[in-house]
Amino acid sequence: MQLKFYNSLARRVEPFEPLVPGKAGLYTCGPTVYNFAHIGNFRAYVFEDVLHRTLEYAGYALTHVMNLTDVDDKTIRGSRAAGVPLRDYTQTYKDAFFEDLRTLSVEPATVYPAATDHIPEMIALISRLVEKGVAYRAADGCVYFSVAKFPDYGRLAHLDFSGMRSGVRISNDEYAKDAVGDFALWKAWDEADGPVKWDSPWGPGRPGWHIECSAMSMKYLGESFDLHTGGIDNLFPHHENEIAQAEAATGRPFVRCWMHCAHLRVDGEKMSKSLGNFYTLRDLLAKGWTGREIRYVLVAGHYRQPLNFAFDALAAARTALSRIDEFTVRMEALAKGPAGQAPSAGSPEGQAPSWPNRHLEAFDAAISDDLNTPLALAAVFSLVNEGNRLAQDGRATPADAAAALAALARMDRVLAVLARPAAEVPADVRALADARAAARKAKDWAASDRIRDEIAALGWTVKDTKEGQRLAPAAAPRA
Ligand code: AMP
Ligand code: ZN
Numbered sequence: 055m056q057l058k059f060y061n062s063l064a065r066r067v068e069p070f071e072p073l074v075p076g077k078a079g080l081y082t083c084g085p086t087v088y089n090f091a092h093i094g095n096f097r098a099y100v101f102e103d104v105l106h107r108t109l110e111y112a113g114y115a116l117t118h119v120m121n122l123t124d125v126d127d128k129t130i131r132g133s134r135a136a137g138v139p140l141r142d143y144t145q146t147y148k149d150a151f152f153e154d155l156r157t158l159s160v161e162p163a164t165v166y167p168a169a170t171d172h173i174p175e176m177i178a179l180i181s182r183l184v185e186k187g188v189a190y191r192a193a194d195g196c197v198y199f200s201v202a203k204f205p206d207y208g209r210l211a212h213l214d215f216s217g218m219r220s221g222v223r224i225s226n227d228e229y230a231k232d233a234v235g236d237f238a239l240w241k242a243w244d245e246a247d248g249p250v251k252w253d254s255p256w257g258p259g260r261p262g263w264h265i266e267c268s269a270m271s272m273k274y275l276g277e278s279f280d281l282h283t284g285g286i287d288n289l290f291p292h293h294e295n296e297i298a299q300a301e302a303a304t305g306r307p308f309v310r311c312w313m314h315c316a317h318l319r320v321d322g323e324k325m326s327k328s329l330g331n332f333y334t335l336r337d338l339l340a341k342g343w344t345g346r347e348i349r350y351v352l353v354a355g356h357y358r359q360p361l362n363f364a365f366d367a368l369a370a371a372r373t374a375l376s377r378i379d380e381f382t383v384r385m386e387a388l389a390k391g392p393a394g395q396a397p398s399a400g401s402p403e404g405q406a407p408s409w410p411n412r413h414l415e416a417f418d419a420a421i422s423d424d425l426n427t428p429l430a431l432a433a434v435f436s437l438v439n440e441g442n443r444l445a446q447d448g449r450a451t452p453a454d455a456a457a458a459l460a461a462l463a464r465m466d467r468v469l470a471v472l473a474r475p476a477a478e479v480p481a482d483v484r485a486l487a488d489a490r491a492a493a494r495k496a497k498d499w500a501a502s503d504r505i506r507d508e509i510a511a512l513g514w515t516v517k518d519t520k521e522g523q524r525l526a527p528a529a530a531p532r533a
Contacts, residue, residue: 055112057422059281060358062289062312063210067424070311072280078114079279080106081271081309083288084166086123087147088132092332093348093363094318094325096158098285100349101315101357101425103160105283107468108421119274120163122148124170126263127227130250140250141170154335157345158352159470167270169261173252175269176261180239180254182303191256195242198223201235204298210312211290227263229291237295238262264295268308272300282309287324289314315357325363333363347371350471353427379474381438382462384445388455407454410461413437417465427469434465434472477527483514487523490516
């Protein structure tokens, strides 16, 4: 399976050719853990998850590194405002982040290095840059990268900075293109940093945001590696600066392929904390949407197209997923059915049905072509439609149903939205179960049995165990 990706550096779709055959190294800029991530952030993490899963689907042995930015301007500001030590403050949001990733079925990265655990690596990298004369300590005590000393600066953003005034310095982690200048690698401690500081050859202070990613990516993936991703807002200055820091230090090409996802928008504007137009994952769960439905919305759009967030899209995801679930239930029932009936609709007797393969091939072609998830989902639905048609006509054998389910499971290795989730207990069933527990406590066995029947009428079974009642959905009805 030949994968092709749009490389922001080359500005075109290119075949993916890893440095080491059969292996892939991927670095994704992770969260700044100063708050709950919003679903705009999760657009980036879900896109990266589709990439992660596609690389594994295509057979690559993947090393995936995602950093946690647990020291920067925002985390320090947040911890000081909350009056909580930085480490405790960021831990809350690290925990929340991992919980949210599980909710969205995001496959874990190989390693999640935290910036505060890698200060020596950052100091070593800055020292190399100072020794090479591309970085300097200024009168304010900070160490800056001298953009004029790195002629390739602007190559990723496709900007020409050659006429730039030298000596302009910028110490904020985030800035716009027109504020470009020498950027901070090491920030001298000042009062606003409170107790947050580390010793360095340049005095007490802390690393800048950009150096974190150069140091941690090279530590885990080597000085040159295959893929580096983020949201499009990371392209400049963050990724431009990462390239400058790494390549100026090593003299080697840093990353072969840069991939960026377009923004999740609200009414035409980027969803962001600063604009206040955001929903966290938790906000949406509280409104009754599931992680699976939210993931569906995020994977249904192509990652390089801006995606407008709307509740209509969540409602449409719910409808689409219930169609897939109905199909799954139907095929599961058929697959269990009596074997040895009519031959498979799509293939000669005795052979595995081949018709699902057509849809699998369409799926593979779509996903390998720069992660075309909308087309990949179209292949899912063409499989569903064909399977439903066969079932409707009474021509689907157990082998057809089993092959359709296998194809669906294969597609789901990449999409991770198709599998029917273990059913959640609806509120009315939960209320009946509580009433039954009370009845049993009162030794009112007649009421207990009656309520059991009421629960069964709602499609659930209840078992009494040492730990209390266990609820499970009744066996799926036969199609
Ligand atoms: P941050 O925590 O702000 O560093 O962002 C974490 C990741 O989310 C980065 O890859 C950003 O580029 C990405 N991101 C932030 N806002 C959005 C958005 N509205 N749509 C897509 N990606 C975003
Ligand atoms: Zn980064």
